[in-house]
Amino acid sequence: MRAHAEFRWVDLEAGRRIDDPAHACELLEMYVGPQGEPGGERFQLTVCTPSALKEQLGRHPFLIGRHWLFVAELHPDQVTEWLSDRIAVLEAPTWSELAERIGRIGEWEFEDDIDRPMLWPP
Template identity: 35%
Template sequence: MRAVVRHFISPDIDLDDFRPEEPADFSFLLQVLVGPSDSEGEESLELIVCTPRALERRVASEGVVFGRPLVIVESPDISRILKAVRGAVERLEAPSWDALCGKLERLGIYEFEDC
């Protein structure tokens, strides 16, 4: 069984027209709606997309930042970011949806994690 990306959503930005004021310093939540390739349905995987500069500011503010669910990028090229996320998700394969969800959790925060 494989995962397939059905939709991308962000409550923070317009994915169709993202132009940050500072292209080297931004961060936003990206929700990836993912489902099994062989049936209907979808569940959410949350990622934080950020630049090294945005991450540096966060570390300076918080002192310690754990890596998951960060996706660290060099530019606000949304098509490149979404293509990379889609590729990472759709390369995942497992014998069951539950096993596949365990792999999704390695990338980001899965909707039913710890349930």
Template identity: 35%
Template sequence: MRAELKSVDSPDVDFETYWPEDETCFSFPIELRIGPEGSNASDIFQMTVCTPAWLSKQNAGMTAVLGENLLIVFGYNWEMIHSYLENRINRIMAGDWPALALKLSRFARWEFENYRE
């Protein structure tokens, strides 16, 4: 089974019109809908797109920072960012959806990450 990126959205950014004031220092959250290739089903995975300059500015004076659920980019080009995500996600394979979702959750927060029945 292969993962397929179905869509990318952001509660803060309209990708049709957004352009950061500083192309080298910005951050915004994204929600990725990912599911099995060829299926209409998908789960939500979340991460933050940011630049090294934004990380540095937000964490000034810190010794270290853990980079959980971050996509670190070096400038703003939404088409290239989307293409990177699509290529990275669509290469991931596993035997079933739970195993596939676990692999995806290594770099993006899965909506069911700590779910227990």
């Protein structure tokens, strides 16, 4: 099973623009469902440049980064194209497994390497 994605830049829909692509932080919603089937899930990412992250950290000294995507410059079309490419190559036997992979986008050794025997605890 493979997925199909549609994207929504929440704060940019009202006509607001990104003034400086090198200093931007925007919420992106991805609506992803199985190809050729009804239904799907909403995933949210904060897409942020390093300088905008630094500004955010000045206001909020602790940020949880699990659902953040960092880019050198924020160009919405390039971000959605990149994410579409990543989602298009993911495959799993069930929608639940595929949605779990999409929700992580990247891999994390301890979540994704299920064939490797657990080394801890000894």
